[in-house]
Amino acid sequence: MKRGEATRRTAESIRNMIVEGRFADGTPLRQSKLAEELGVSRVPLREAFQLLEAEGLVELRSNRGAVVQLPSPDEISQLAEVRVKIECWLLQLAIPYANESDFEALEGFQKQMEVCTDEDWSEHNIAFHDALLAPAGRPYVIDHLHSLHQRIFKRFHLPIISVRDREKMTREHWEILDLYRNRELDAAASRLESHILISAQPAIDRVRAVYGRRPV
Amino acid sequence: MKRGEATRRTAESIRNMIVEGRFADGTPLRQSKLAEELGVSRVPLREAFQLLEAEGLVELRSNRGAVVQLPSPDEISQLAEVRVKIECWLLQLAIPYANESDFEALEGFQKQMEVCTDEDWSEHNIAFHDALLAPAGRPYVIDHLHSLHQRIFKRFHLPIISVRDREKMTREHWEILDLYRNRELDAAASRLESHILISAQPAIDRVRAVYGRRPV
DNA sequence: AGATTCAATTTTGCATTCAATTTTGCAGTT
DNA sequence: AACTGCAAAATTGAATGCAAAATTGAATCT
Numbered sequence: 001m002k003r004g005e006a007t008r009r010t011a012e013s014i015r016n017m018i019v020e021g022r023f024a025d026g027t028p029l030r031q032s033k034l035a036e037e038l039g040v041s042r043v044p045l046r047e048a049f050q051l052l053e054a055e056g057l058v059e060l061r062s063n064r065g066a067v068v069q070l071p072s073p074d075e076i077s078q079l080a081e082v083r084v085k086i087e088c089w090l091l092q093l094a095i096p097y098a099n100e101s102d103f104e105a106l107e108g109f110q111k112q113m114e115v116c117t118d119e120d121w122s123e124h125n126i127a128f129h130d131a132l133l134a135p136a137g138r139p140y141v142i143d144h145l146h147s148l149h150q151r152i153f154k155r156f157h158l159p160i161i162s163v164r165d166r167e168k169m170t171r172e173h174w175e176i177l178d179l180y181r182n183r184e185l186d187a188a189a190s191r192l193e194s195h196i197l198i199s200a201q202p203a204i205d206r207v208r209a210v211y212g213r214r215p216v
Numbered sequence: 217m218k219r220g221e222a223t224r225r226t227a228e229s230i231r232n233m234i235v236e237g238r239f240a241d242g243t244p245l246r247q248s249k250l251a252e253e254l255g256v257s258r259v260p261l262r263e264a265f266q267l268l269e270a271e272g273l274v275e276l277r278s279n280r281g282a283v284v285q286l287p288s289p290d291e292i293s294q295l296a297e298v299r300v301k302i303e304c305w306l307l308q309l310a311i312p313y314a315n316e317s318d319f320e321a322l323e324g325f326q327k328q329m330e331v332c333t334d335e336d337w338s339e340h341n342i343a344f345h346d347a348l349l350a351p352a353g354r355p356y357v358i359d360h361l362h363s364l365h366q367r368i369f370k371r372f373h374l375p376i377i378s379v380r381d382r383e384k385m386t387r388e389h390w391e392i393l394d395l396y397r398n399r400e401l402d403a404a405a406s407r408l409e410s411h412i413l414i415s416a417q418p419a420i421d422r423v424r425a426v427y428g429r430r431p432v
Numbered sequence: 433a434g435a436t437t438c439a440a441t442t443t444t445g446c447a448t449t450c451a452a453t454t455t456t457g458c459a460g461t462t
Numbered sequence: 463a464a465c466t467g468c469a470a471a472a473t474t475g476a477a478t479g480c481a482a483a484a485t486t487g488a489a490t491c492t
Contacts, residue, residue, distance in 0.1 A: 005278075006476065031444070041477045043259060046445085050263060054270045062221075063444055063483055078356040085305050086298060140294040144364075222446065247474065257447045262475085279453050279474055 006040045011048035013038055018057050018068055019156040021210030025070040029058065055155055073208045076152055080200035083148050086141065087133065087196060088189040094136035095183050106131050106177055114170060121161060122153070128173055132180065132192075156206050169199060222256045227264035229254055234273050234284055235372040237426030241286040245274065271371055287371060289424045295368050296416035302361055303345065303412060304405040309352035311399050322347050322393055330386060337377060338369070344389055348396065348408075372422050385415060 014034070017023065035045045049066040052058045058066040109131055113124040126149065130142055172195045179188035230250070233239065251261045265282045268274045274282040325347055329340040342365065346358055388411045395404035 030442095032442095042444090043476060043478095047263065047266065050266045050270075054266075064485095065444065072356075075356040078354050079360065081354070082302060082357055082360055085301055089301050138294050138297070140288075140291040141298055144295065144298055148360075246472095248472090258474090259446060259448095263445095280455095281474065 006044035007047040007051070010038055010040050010044055011051045014048060014052060015055070015057060015155070018052075018070070019206075019210065023068040023070075025068060025211075027068045028064075029066045029068065031065060056151060057155060070211055071155060071207050072211055073204050076200060076204045076207055079148060079152050080197060080204075083145065083152065083200075084193050084196045086145055086148070087129065088193055090133040090136045090138060090141060091180075091189050091192055092185045093138070094133050095180060095185055095188065097135040097137070098180065098183075099135075102131070102135055103177075103181055106180070110170070110173055110177065113173070118161060118166075121166065125169065132176070152200060153203055156203065161202075165202070169195075172198075222260035223263040223267070226254055226256050226260055227267045230264060230268060231271070231273060231371070234268075234286070235422075235426065239284040239286075241284060243284045244280075245282045245284065247281060272367060273371060286427055287423050288427055289420050292368055292416060292420045292423055295364060296413060296420075299361065299364050299368065299416075300409050300412050302357065302364070303349065304409055306349040306352045306354060306357060306361075307396075307405050307408055308401045309354070310349050311351075311396060311401055311404065313351040313353070314396065314399075315351075318347070318351055319393075319397055322396070326386070326389055326393065329389070334377060337382065341385065348392070368416060369419055372419060377418075381418070385411075388414075 014029070023029075029049070031042045031045055035042045038045070049058055049060060053060050053066070056071065057069060059069045060066050106128065109124065109128040113121065113128060116124050126146070129145075133142055133145075172191070176188055176191050176195065179191055230245070239245075245265070247258045247261055251258045254261070265274055265276060269276050269282070272287065273285060275285045276282050322344065325340065325344040329337065329344060332340050342362070345361075349358055349361075388407070392404055392407050392411065395407055
């Protein structure tokens with residue numbers, strides 16, 4: 001799971017630089033210069049490039065190094081649509097199989113989420129969504145959703161989610177859970193759809209803010 | 217797009233070893249040994265590991281190297297289901313926007329596919345599917361489908377697709393194209409669904425053949 | 433002036449070397 | 463015999479060096 005320490009730190013630094021809009025789209029990232037600037041050698045730097053490529057933040061070309069690939073607002077919103085389609089499908093599959101202990105587990109996640117720190121909020125949120133979909137019996141689809149979620153959110157560590165937004169999300173979770181308990185397939189799916197689209201909006205706004213802007 | 221030559225070759229070699237069932241699930245891949253065996257140094261080997269990790273064939277752990285992670289039949293079939301959901305959704309979005317020139321382009325791809333070599337068949341196949349979905353105006357969703365397709369198929373380079381299968385696929389494409397032209401949304405989607413599920417079957421069979429088998 | 437060729441410079445990719453971390457094997461003890 | 467502690471071996475992670483490829487720029491030609 002964990003990576004080489006230098007590689008990890010380096011990837012994070014470059015990720016931050018990119019999502020802060022420090023580079024224009026297509027800027028080549030020179031190895032020696034960046035390595036010196038970040039105080040590491042070129043080997044972990046190149047490995048960091050590969051991580052960032054998997055995240056879609058840079059593109060690697062043979063003998064030509066890494067160039068910045070800024071995410072676009074359209075990309076984020078289209079991926080959010082994909083997430084909607086998959087999660088709503090799984091939700092409708094899951095509801096008929098959900099039993100009382102599933103409901104209790106979901107309530108437990110909700111209560112934890114209401115008292116956790118901002119740091120942990122995101123992963124508790126994911127745990128709730130996972131638990132909603134788990135009865136569908138499609139663990140690999142849930143794994144796939146995780147990678148989709150990362151692609152939507154993790155590229156720009158959204159600063160700190162506002163208390164207002166947290167409360168709103170939590171309220172929506174409770175609403176979805178109610179419909180889920182009553183096995184109202186369509187209503188639950190529809191509620192989940194708008195929940196996902198709304199939650200993606202901050203990421204879209206953030207990308208729009210840096211996309212196409214001149215680098216500092 | 218392209219990678220360092222040694223890195224690329226090394227990744228391909230290891231990928232082949234894994235998909236041929238040479239290692240049991242969880243086998244650690246030792247750097248020095250493999251590097252010597254493949255005639256490269258450890259730097260491109262480690263970079264190859266990262267590529268394979270992105271493909272889901274190995275898992276990397278800090279200071280503990282790479283361990284083999286065999287795909288399971290369930291994973292392949294569940295990812296194929298995801299592909300069905302996304303493609304059918306896009307298809308229904310696309311049909312209302314498709315025009316005469318889209319139809320002609322699709323016919324062109326079909327005719328090319330009937331005469332191309334086995335080597336090129338897969339990418340022509342992808343081009344046809346892309347063209348079906350393109351009018352939906354969701355390029356990033358199509359990109360996402362590409363990565364899904366790779367995860368389903370590219371991990372085991374299926375040896376050579378049989379002439380029988382090729383003909384079957386081509387026939388199904390023509391059928392889908394007919395319904396597409398007549399703008400029969402549900403029928404086209406339903407035909408596409410079974411087409412995708414059927415086409416994933418060889419990959420599933422292949423994985424089932426090596427999964428859980430003792431390494432040679 | 434604009435395009436083209438070719439050498440100088442820059443930059444990447446890989447091998448080698450060095451350092452840090454983990455695992456292994458063996459005493460010694462209970 | 464099983465468990466703990468510690469040192470040696472094995473293994474990974476990172477830095478440096480060097481050859482190959484690409485980029486740059488100046489000189490030449492049209």
